[in-house]
Amino acid sequence: MAPPLPVAEFGYPGPVRDRLVAAILRGEKTSTTSLVEEYTRTGEPLPEVGQRTALADSAGGIVAVIETTGVRTLPLSEVELDHVLAEGEGFSDVPSWRAAHERFWSSAEAVAERGVIEVGDQTPVVLEAFRLVT
Numbered sequence: 001m002a003p004p005l006p007v008a009e010f011g012y013p014g015p016v017r018d019r020l021v022a023a024i025l026r027g028e029k030t031s032t033t034s035l036v037e038e039y040t041r042t043g044e045p046l047p048e049v050g051q052r053t054a055l056a057d058s059a060g061g062i063v064a065v066i067e068t069t070g071v072r073t074l075p076l077s078e079v080e081l082d083h084v085l086a087e088g089e090g091f092s093d094v095p096s097w098r099a100a101h102e103r104f105w106s107s108a109e110a111v112a113e114r115g116v117i118e119v120g121d122q123t124p125v126v127l128e129a130f131r132l133v134t
Contacts, residue, residue: 008053008066012109017058020089024055025064027132029088035105036073036124037117047071047128070129077121086129 010020023029047068055064084097091097
């Protein structure tokens with residue numbers, strides 16, 4: 001018997017997660033961005049190409065499996081428009097995408113979960129590309 005897959009949770013439970021999961025299921029969202037420091041603080045390894053994860057909805061149910069197809073680490077200031085568009089969240093330029101992500105990373109939920117992380121141009125981020133498997 002294969003071990004259970006790790007669980008991927010996008011955003012926090014509620015409307016944001018519901019919107020992100022729906023975009024993944026429609027094939028519109030094929031990438032995501034995380035702060036390297038989030039992995040450092042939780043002790044989780046960075047994603048790896050070929051890794052499969054179970055996609056959780058707001059109720060904690062598993063709705064699909066996704067597979068990592070690419071992983072890059074670079075400074076926040078170097079995120080390109082192609083990645084922003086692949087996130088499938090409706091942003092058409094990097095500055096609006098960045099502003100929304102900075103709000104998310106400094107939100108009360110994020111701070112409660114892992115503490116304050118200062119974000120600036122040189123903050124290392126993980127750009128993960130993925131595909132819907134099932």
